[in-house]
Amino acid sequence: MRFTINQKTYEADVDVRTSLLDLCREHLGLTGSKKGCDHGQCGACTMLVNGRRINACLSLAVMHQDDEIVTIEGLGTVEDLHPMQAAFVSHDGYQCGYCTPGQICSAVGMLDEVKKGWASHVTGDLDQVSLTDAEISERMSGNICRCAAYPNIVDAIREVAGQWGEQAIKPAPRSAAEQPAQEKVSA
Amino acid sequence: MTEQAIDTAERPGGLKRAVQGLLGTPLPRIEGPLKVTGTATYAFEDAPEGTAYLAVVGAPVGAGELTGIDATAAEALPGVLAVIHDDPRMMAGEGNSRAMPSRGTRRIFHVGQPVAAVVAETQAIAREAAALVRVTVDEQAGRYDFAAAPVDDAPDIGFLPPVTKGDLDAAMRNAPVTFDATYSTPAHFPAALEPHATTAWWEGDQLTVRSSNQVIGAAKSTIATALGIAEDKVRVLAPFVGGGFGGKTGVGPEVILAAIAAEKLGRPVKVALPRRDTAYLVHHRSETRQRIRIACDHDGHINAIAHEGVAYQNDDSAFLEPIPFGSIPLYSGNTRVFRTALARVDLPPTGAVRAPGEAIGTFAIECAMDELAEQLGLDPIELRRRNETAYDPTSSKPFSTRRLLDCYAEGARRFGWPECVPDPGTTPEGEWLIGIGMAAALRGNFTVTAAANVRLEPNGRVTVETDMTDIGTGTYTILAQTAGEVLGVDASQVDVRIGDTNYPKSAGSGGSFGAGSACAAAVLACEDVLAELALRMNAAPEELVLKDGCVAAGGREVPLADLARGEPIEGRGKSSPGQQAKRTSQASHGAHFCEVAVNAVTGEVRVRRMLGVFDVGRVLNAKTAANQIVGGMIWGVSYALGEAAITDTRSGRFVNPDFGEYHVAVNADVPQIDVHFIEEIDDAANQVGAKGVGELGISGAGAAVINAIHNATGVRVRNVPATLDTLLAGLPPV
Numbered sequence: 001m002r003f004t005i006n007q008k009t010y011e012a013d014v015d016v017r018t019s020l021l022d023l024c025r026e027h028l029g030l031t032g033s034k035k036g037c038d039h040g041q042c043g044a045c046t047m048l049v050n051g052r053r054i055n056a057c058l059s060l061a062v063m064h065q066d067d068e069i070v071t072i073e074g075l076g077t078v079e080d081l082h083p084m085q086a087a088f089v090s091h092d093g094y095q096c097g098y099c100t101p102g103q104i105c106s107a108v109g110m111l112d113e114v115k116k117g118w119a120s121h122v123t124g125d126l127d128q129v130s131l132t133d134a135e136i137s138e139r140m141s142g143n144i145c146r147c148a149a150y151p152n153i154v155d156a157i158r159e160v161a162g163q164w165g166e167q168a169i170k171p172a173p174r175s176a177a178e179q180p181a182q183e184k185v186s187a
Numbered sequence: 188m189t190e191q192a193i194d195t196a197e198r199p200g201g202l203k204r205a206v207q208g209l210l211g212t213p214l215p216r217i218e219g220p221l222k223v224t225g226t227a228t229y230a231f232e233d234a235p236e237g238t239a240y241l242a243v244v245g246a247p248v249g250a251g252e253l254t255g256i257d258a259t260a261a262e263a264l265p266g267v268l269a270v271i272h273d274d275p276r277m278m279a280g281e282g283n284s285r286a287m288p289s290r291g292t293r294r295i296f297h298v299g300q301p302v303a304a305v306v307a308e309t310q311a312i313a314r315e316a317a318a319l320v321r322v323t324v325d326e327q328a329g330r331y332d333f334a335a336a337p338v339d340d341a342p343d344i345g346f347l348p349p350v351t352k353g354d355l356d357a358a359m360r361n362a363p364v365t366f367d368a369t370y371s372t373p374a375h376f377p378a379a380l381e382p383h384a385t386t387a388w389w390e391g392d393q394l395t396v397r398s399s400n401q402v403i404g405a406a407k408s409t410i411a412t413a414l415g416i417a418e419d420k421v422r423v424l425a426p427f428v429g430g431g432f433g434g435k436t437g438v439g440p441e442v443i444l445a446a447i448a449a450e451k452l453g454r455p456v457k458v459a460l461p462r463r464d465t466a467y468l469v470h471h472r473s474e475t476r477q478r479i480r481i482a483c484d485h486d487g488h489i490n491a492i493a494h495e496g497v498a499y500q501n502d503d504s505a506f507l508e509p510i511p512f513g514s515i516p517l518y519s520g521n522t523r524v525f526r527t528a529l530a531r532v533d534l535p536p537t538g539a540v541r542a543p544g545e546a547i548g549t550f551a552i553e554c555a556m557d558e559l560a561e562q563l564g565l566d567p568i569e570l571r572r573r574n575e576t577a578y579d580p581t582s583s584k585p586f587s588t589r590r591l592l593d594c595y596a597e598g599a600r601r602f603g604w605p606e607c608v609p610d611p612g613t614t615p616e617g618e619w620l621i622g623i624g625m626a627a628a629l630r631g632n633f634t635v636t637a638a639a640n641v642r643l644e645p646n647g648r649v650t651v652e653t654d655m656t657d658i659g660t661g662t663y664t665i666l667a668q669t670a671g672e673v674l675g676v677d678a679s680q681v682d683v684r685i686g687d688t689n690y691p692k693s694a695g696s697g698g699s700f701g702a703g704s705a706c707a708a709a710v711l712a713c714e715d716v717l718a719e720l721a722l723r724m725n726a727a728p729e730e731l732v733l734k735d736g737c738v739a740a741g742g743r744e745v746p747l748a749d750l751a752r753g754e755p756i757e758g759r760g761k762s763s764p765g766q767q768a769k770r771t772s773q774a775s776h777g778a779h780f781c782e783v784a785v786n787a788v789t790g791e792v793r794v795r796r797m798l799g800v801f802d803v804g805r806v807l808n809a810k811t812a813a814n815q816i817v818g819g820m821i822w823g824v825s826y827a828l829g830e831a832a833i834t835d836t837r838s839g840r841f842v843n844p845d846f847g848e849y850h851v852a853v854n855a856d857v858p859q860i861d862v863h864f865i866e867e868i869d870d871a872a873n874q875v876g877a878k879g880v881g882e883l884g885i886s887g888a889g890a891a892v893i894n895a896i897h898n899a900t901g902v903r904v905r906n907v908p909a910t911l912d913t914l915l916a917g918l919p920p921v
Contacts, residue, residue, distance in 0.1 A: 015311050015312075017311045018311065022310065022311075025231075025232070026309075026310065031225065031232040031233065032226065033225065034225075034229075034429070035382070035459070036381065036462070036846075037382075037462040037845060037846050038461060038462060039846070041462075041845060041846035042380060042462075042846050044380060071225070072223075072224060072225035073225055073226075075224075076223075076224060077224055078221065078224050078226060081220060081223065081224070085220075085223035085224060088219070089216065089220060089223055090215055092215065092811065092814045094219075094222055094223070095659030095660070095661075095811075095814060095815065096379070096380070096658055096659030097221075097223075097427065097429070097659065098229065098379075098429030099380050100222050100223055100225075101223075101224075101225040104223060133859070136854075137855045137857075138855045140855075141855040141856075142853075143853075143854070144380060144846060144851060144853060146378055146379055146380045146430050146432070146851060147814075148817065148819075148821035148822060148857070150821065150852075150853075150854045150857050151859050151860050152814060152817075153854065154859070
């Protein structure tokens with residue numbers, strides 16, 4: 001099977017029962033995405049697939065051979081953090097760090113949903129979706145943080161949304177433009 | 188080596204004179220970039236080449252005798268490498284430094300007890316094969332119902348001795364005002380987000396275990412004991428731990444299975460417990476029943492106070508939830524009774540979950556104080572003020588530091604606590620009923636022996652090494668701040684190496700003792716470095732001024748790197764509990780304030796705002812300390828409103844062993860939370876003057892929510908969680 005993850009092509013020969021999450025973690029060495037429940041209940045495995053956030057533990061790898069997949073490793077690096085990653089550091093939007101990659105991918109995908117005007121359970125006026133704290137909290141409730149750094153997570157996301165303004169909210173990797181032609185990695 | 192028992196309340200000279208201004212600042216976590224990029228390595232990740240996968244096979248029933256394991260079908264599955272059973276080293280449950288479980292036993296103590304393990308080339312094959320292992324048990328009737336289990340009033344397990352001072356019955360008979368109510372709390376899962384995971388490999392007779400574990404120094408001994416090998420043959424690594432909350436304080440049976448399997452196969456083996464298995468293989472907090480009795484005069488001065496509880500445990504475990512632990516030093520009263528009775532059950536083990544004792548004990552005592560205040564017509568803060576004491580009311584020892592009154596006053600001021608609290612159910616806002624509540628927080632303070640090395644490197648950088656863990660608590664960062672403060676360097680110049688038992692043995696993370704103990708050891712190790720620097724500066728240590736990488740004394744200023752002269756300067760420190768722990772009563776304190784809105788139609792509870800003021804001794808990092816406190820407060824909200832592990836009393840299974848049905852707080856459940864500290868450095872607690880933080884936030888937090896619900900609705904909830912159905916019948920008409 002062939003996959004495009006963080007703009008790299010990977011080939012892997014895996015059991016058809018392998019989830020997208022296990023493909024990344026156990027076969028491709030991309031362990032940034034975490035497994036908290038393997039049931040789609042905690043959100044630690046959140047990735048961006050074609051720009052939308054999904055629970056990678058609930059999706060079989062074999063289904064994603066034609067998709068653009070972005071994991072936490074594709075958003076930024078220690079030397080060149082994505083603004084959302086930097087905001088999580090400065091606002092202490094974590095403690096143990098285990099849910100953090102999922103929170104960050106989810107936050108990036110979520111801001112794109114807001115930008116597209118998608119309503120949530122707490123949206124009052126469906127024609128005027130705005131990013132209140134209640135909206136952030138509601139839309140981030142698929143990502144459990146057992147350390148419960150929730151208020152700081154909201155602070156971090158609010159800051160990034162504010163910085164980015166209207167066009168903020170784009171799930172593409174920050175360094176996409178600078179990246180060289182696709183690199184091929186086999187597993 | 189600077190080795191010091193905490194016998195006097197004296198701050199080491201280096202810390203006393205330090206001027207770097209780093210300790211206590213809200214420095215962002217130094218390991219943060221690793222966590223946000225997914226490059227921090229947890230126990231299941233970065234396994235050696237050729238690692239096989241292990242899946243645990245659990246007992247299908249909760250009580251009886253194991254009669255057979257048929258692994259034929261499992262072994263026939265392609266990709267299966269081995270099925271392990273009947274190994275005398277297999278542990279029936281979790282082991283720790285205080286107690287080992289049965290090993291190699293055929294007795295079944297609870298559902299899910301490990302009876303075999305499958306090792307395979309992939310995770311999917313291992314799990315499929317585990318389901319094919321046939322386990323036969325001579326089943327016996329199990330004791331699965333806490334409510335029906337007989338109670339032992341004088342149990343021989345548990346670390347908290349019962350307290351009985353005075354004649355409670357007489358005091359209750361003779362007092363003008365009495366209060367007597369019973370509360371209950373359900374079982375709670377620690378539910379760290381990282382599942383319990385271990386990677387084990389052997390090099391010759393040397394075992395390395397990378398495990399999600401809070402206390403790796405103790406884990407090393409436990410693993411050695413379980414395997415019957417020398418302690419120096421075991422190395423435990425835990426560079427990152429994805430939350431613990433007490434659940435990762437011991438060594439789970441799967442760790443030993445992985446080591447046995449790795450030995451048998453001659454290749455590395457790793458295991459991560461599936462989420463639902465964590466409910467059975469990891470301990471949980473017992474369900475409790477708690478009776479509070481208080482006798483006082485008409486002004487609320489308490490004469491007698493009793494906090495008696497019942498918790499459960501299975502036959503193979505020695506922990507007993509110390510239910511009244513937080514109540515013992517909290518309020519005045521000459522007659523005092525505090526004890527925990529035991530109900531034996533055939534359920535998975537109970538153990539330490541965030542603030543054992545206080546988390547759920549403070550729920551009962553702090554709701555009781557709220558009820559008593561209402562009964563007396565007193566403000567709940569005023570009732571607590573009237574029963575504040577100058578010394579520990581049970582042990583008569585002086586407090587090391589206690590700023591509880593200040594926490595009440597500062598919290599009331601910041602929250603806007605009214606002069607006169609509105610009567611319950613009298614503040615409607617549309618279809619919502621608004622209410623406020625408060626509660627005291629108290630968590631006993633412990634200091635545990637801890638050692639650390641601090642090294643000034645030839646390039647002027649500083650290295651700290653200790654086998655501490657960082658389970659989200661900020662250990663990396665506060666150790667950098669501590670060493671940087673004393674040696675006068677910026678945190679960016681400090682490398683912190685933890686999570687490896689090859690480093691000096693520390694306290695580990697548990698009981699809120701980790702930060703204070705580990706940083707105390709680092710402060711003492713710095714004393715060694717300072718002594719050597721003083722020699723090289725031809726000055727006394729008291730004359731040195733260390734700041735921004737330079738040492739000044741006698742009109743000279745020299746860069747640290749120059750003083751190192753091409754060789755590292757080693758410091759070794761060890762702090763251990765001493766006379767101060769015996770002479771003084773030590774605890775962290777605080778006060779919670781909460782505003783809720785309860786929907787008068789549906790009974791839905793929304794926490795609108797929450798504020799707390801806390802006394803934790805020295806604040807080592809304002810950002811990480813506040814975050815931990817907030818996390819604890821949210822745990823309080825979570826158990827007040829949602830968390831409850833439900834046992835099927837017919838089978839001994841949990842009805843809701845995963846995040847789908849065991850409801851922990853999510854982002855939408857919590858508002859912004861204000862946390863403030865009243866900082867008084869507690870030199871009696873340890874050499875860095877810090878008391879516990881991680882478990883204080885949960886203590887009392889649930890009570891503040893429940894008290895606010897009462898103020899909003901008039902409904903008094905004595906059995907948490909306060910789900911909609913518990914409120915609906917009692918809500919006032921809309």
